Amino acid sequence: MSDKKPGWKEIPIAGVPFLSSLEYKTGDWRVFKPVIDDNKCIRCLLCNIYCPDMAIKVGWDETGNKALGVFVDYDYCKGCGICADICPVKAIEMVKEER
Amino acid sequence: MREEIVEQEERLLNGDEAVAWAAYHVEPDVVAAYPITPQTIIVERFSEFVADGLVRTEFVSVESEHSAMSACVGAAAAGGRAFTATAANGLQLMNEILYIASSLRLPIVMAIANRAVSGPINIHCDHTDAMNVRDAGWVMLFCEDAQEVYDTIIQAFKIAENPKVLLPVMVNFDGFLISHTAQKVKVFKDPSVVREKFLGGPRKPVKIKLMGKEVELSLNPKNPVPVTFGPLDLYDYYYEHKMQQLVAIQNAYDVVKEVHEEYAKLSGRRYGNGVIVPYKLDDAEIAVVAMGSAPGTMRYVIDEMREEGIKIGLLRVRLFRPFPYKDIIEALRNVKVVGVFDRAQNQGMMGGPLFLETRAALYELESRPEVVNYIFGLGGRDAPPEMFREAFDELVGIYRGTISPFIRKYIGVRE
Amino acid sequence: MQKKWVPTPVEIAKKPDYILSGHRLCAGCAAPVVVKLTLKALPNPENTVLVNATGCLEVATTIFPYTAWRRPWIHNAFENAAATASGVEAAFKALKKKGVWKDEEPTIVVFGGDGGTYDIGLQSLSGAIERGHKFIYVLYDNEAYMNTGIQRSGSTPFAAATTTSPAGKVLPGKPEWKKPIGFIVAAHMNAYVATVNPFYWQDFVVKVRKAFEYDGPSFIHAISTCDRGWRFEPVLAMRISKLATDTCLHPLWEFDPETREYHITGQSLYLAKNPDKIVPVEEYLKLQGRFRHLFKPVRRDDLINAIQNRVMKEWKYLLKLAGLES
Structure with a gap:
């Protein structure tokens, strides 16, 4: 066999998955990518709350209570565009992905 | 380990009790269970133990x-010990989850x-319910009487939890014939002998x-x-x-x-080598193979025939999954005729499940015995000594060459 | 119950995620939002065990050898998530009694789709609720069997086209109405029941917190948009989700088993007080391909009106239950 998948003696029993989904990047599903205009962003964090892929990250200040900004984790963002649609100040634009 | 028989007490219990x-x-x-005849007494009695605070079981x-x-x-995924009991249609309803x-x-x-499995609906004994789930990946044991049932349930937990196994275990015993028949059963006086x-x-x-960490295989x-x-x-x-x-x-x-041996050292009770229970097989020319409670009746008939000088013996299969084919080959190596008695349906099959696997095991032998199949006792149909005697005489006939071998026969059914 | 908790976006955003990126649910699927909000609503999510019925969520989050779950999680089968949860709950109870488990018993959270809840798993759910196990059952309702390719379920709304209730020359999509699952569960009289909408996330997390605090079973019915099955562009997911409540198709309410009272909450309470703000169902229907046949090739006012009338009838029924209309 060409692939190097582990054999039955090497994997945990009971069918327990042994890798985190974080090791599976879904970013290449994307057709449009969200681009955040930090100047327009009011740090309401709704994009973080509504993101189905946990791909909108928040930068916190040292107290951990104040959001300094939000950014997209393009490793996982599937480009659904929900963030752009719900953004109350239209700070997120969906831009055609160029590969 | 030294044999150190622990104190026990005798109680009059039926199989369910x-x-x-x-x-x-x-x-x-x-313990999660649903009532179904002939299992129900199990959960009724156990509920009483719960109600009286004798167990902390949920x-x-x-x-x-x-x-x-x-x-x-x-419950088992959460790390607990889980137990249930059922029969017939209840077992069929569980089928998906057994796998x-x-x-x-x-x-x-x-x-x-x-x-027996519906339909028509019937509440009495046969093994079709267990046979229908024989490929579900469970260890399957068949007991002959209430004493063995008590002993085997306790052993089952230790078998199941062994790290080399880690599989569910099913303990079978004949409905009504064992479940509802009282006999003297020795039980440990102190539950901590079992628990601890x-x-x-x-x-x-x-x-x-x-992911690089040692974890408990549970939902902890x-x-x-x-x-x-x-x-x-x-x-x-x-596939892996x-x-x-x-x-x-x-x-x-x-x-x-x-586990059978370890338990025997506490209880003083053994059932063959734990997987098969031979009876008068050493010099036997003719052997019968069966599971469940029928071997009790069969031994009576065998004793009778032995007195007549007929070299006949019995092999009771206690462990059905994994199928102990090596033991069966060794036990039947020298016999000339084998009659396998299945108390289960064989719809469209060449023979009953026990027959098929026994016959397949014996194919390994260079000089193979004749192996024939009897289907009996479906839906609780009576299986008296006379019926077995007639069948055993037929095996003698095959041995002597007066009767031609056949594949299977249905006995105890009206034409 | 306790003093009113008004969660802020900061409070919710700060909490760690227990469902991770890299899952393979479709872009724009609302199910992970439902999961995320549920787990963020719990005061001690570290002490949680999750149970998942077969369905999109289960499949797409655990494609071997990967798992998107950062909490202990079990999928048993399709129809038995509630029974499985019963066993988990009972085991921790017993282990606690025996002193093997020394902490607080974990919170058991179940996720099931509409197929696993309305249809094949209804018996298991009813049994578990009747027995009073403490668990939070979260229904993510995307109104059809999406995992197998959009077949109708007991939850699919009237006139919606699915692959087993297609819009044809005679039948206009599904001919039956949606089963009122929340009322069915509430009728057990021992469960906290609430409907939620991920768009109205504050109302959502407050209700999950109430479920957590209630000493008994609880049932959270979340509408969960499915862009593949409902046939709309993923970008519209939350807009359509919002409309489900704004049209009163999925009103927000809760049933308190202690007082036996129904309360209308959040946006729906606003609409109860401001009926002129109720959005016509057409606004919701016309955005979705599963209702396209109501508008093209000919507009089916008969069907649109039938839906509108039914929605208003059910809304009035709910207002009565909540004591907001006599």
């Missing part, structure tokens, strides 16, 4: 057998008071390596890496997981024997 007493002595964390009175097995899966329980490697123990001494205290889930929220049970497993890994299971159920063969 013997199960309930065994469960009381084990004190599982969760008794989950579920709304179906499907949920009974599902709750057992949840899941074994694939998740959950050491659930289940008692089956074997009963034999089982070593509460269940300890095995440890596995996950304290695991450094949480365990995901029951993922989607496609063509690239499913099945391979692990196939190895585990073969491992159960040795473990059944070891």
Whole structure:
């Protein structure tokens, strides 16, 4: 066999998955990518709350209570565009992905 | 280990009550069960133990057998000891979850008071219910009487939880014939002999390596890496997981024997070598093979025929899964005629399940005996000594060449 | 119950995620939002065990050898998530009694789709609720069997086209109405029941917190949009989700088993007080391909009106239950 998948003696029993989904990047599903205009962003964090892929990250200040900004984790963002649609100040634009 | 028989007391118990007493002595964390004849006495008696505070078990009175097995899966995955009991249609309703329980490697123990499967609806004994689930990845034991039922239920937990096995175990015994028939049963006087001494205290889930950390194979929220049970497993890994299971159920063969022996040292009771129970087979030319309670009647007939000078013996199969083919080959190596008695339907099959596997095992021998099949006792049809005598005489006829061998016969049925 | 908790976006965003990126649910699927909000609503999510019925969520989050779950999680089968949860709950109870488990018993959270809840798993759910196990059952309702390719379920709304209730020359999509699952569960009289909408996330997390605090079973019915099955562009997911409540198709309410009272909450309470703000169902229907046949090739006012009338009838029924209309 060409692939190097582990054999039955090497994997945990009971069918327990042994890798985190974080090791599976879904970013290449994307057709449009969200681009955040930090100047327009009011740090309401709704994009973080509504993101189905946990791909909108928040930068916190040292107290951990104040959001300094939000950014997209393009490793996982599937480009659904929900963030752009719900953004109350239209700070997120969906831009055609160029590969 | 030195033989150190522990104090026991004699009680008049039927098979179901013997199960309930065994469960009381084990004190599982969760018993989830649904009433079905002829199993119901088990959960009734066990409920009394719960009501009287003799066990700290959570008794989950579920709304179906499907949920009974599902709750057992949840309980065992949580790290608990889980137990249930059922029969017939209840076992068929569980079928889907039986495969899941074994694939998740959950050491659930289940008692089956074997009963015919509908339809037509019938409440009496045959083994069709268990035979229908014989490929579900469970270790399957068949008992002959209430004493063996008590002993085997206790052993079953230790077999199931052995790290080399980690599979569910089904303990079968004949509905009504055993489940509802009272006999003297020796039970341990002190439950802690079972709970502490034999089982070593509460269940300890095995440890596995996950993402570089050692974790308990359970839903324990304290695991450094949480365990995901029951993922989607496609063509690239499913077979590997099945391979692990196939190895585990073969491992159960040795473990059944070891646990049987370890238990014998506490109880003083043995059932053959734990997997097969031979009777007068040493010099036998003719052998009969059976499971469940029929061997009791068969021994009576064999004794009678032995007095007449006929060299006939009995092989009772105690462990059906994994099938102890090596023991069967050795035990029947020198016989010339074998009659296999299946108390189960064989719709469209060449013969009953026990017959097919016994015959296949004996194919290994260079000089093979004639192996014929008798189907008997369906739906609780009476299986008296005279019926067996007639069949055994037929085997003698085959041995002597006066009767031609055949594949299968249905006995005790009206034409 | 306790003093009113008004969660802020900061409070919710700060909490760690227990469902991780890298899952393979479709872009724009609302199910992970439902999961995320549920787990963020719990005061001690570290002490949680999750149970998942077969369905999109289960499949797409655990494609072996990967798992998107950062909490102990079990999938048993399709129809038995509630029974499985019963067993988990009972085991921790017993282990606690025996002194093997020394902490607080973990919170058991179940996720099931509409197929696993309305249809094949209804018996298991009813049994578990009747027995009074303490668990939070979260229904993510995307109104059809999406995992197998959009077949109708007991939850599929009237006139919606699915692959087993297609819009044809005679039948206009599904001919039956949606089963009122929340009322069915509430009728057990021992469960906290609430409907939620991930768009109205504050109302959502407050209700999950109430479920957590209630000493008994609880049932959270979340509408969960499915862009593949409902046939709309993923970008519209939350807009359509919002409309489900704004049209009163999925009103927000809760049933308190202690007082036996129904309360209308959040946006729906606003609409109860301001009926002129109720959005016509057409606004919701016309955005979705599963209702396209109501508008093209000919507009089916008969069907649109039938839906509108039914929605208003059910809304009035709910207002009565909540004592907001006599």
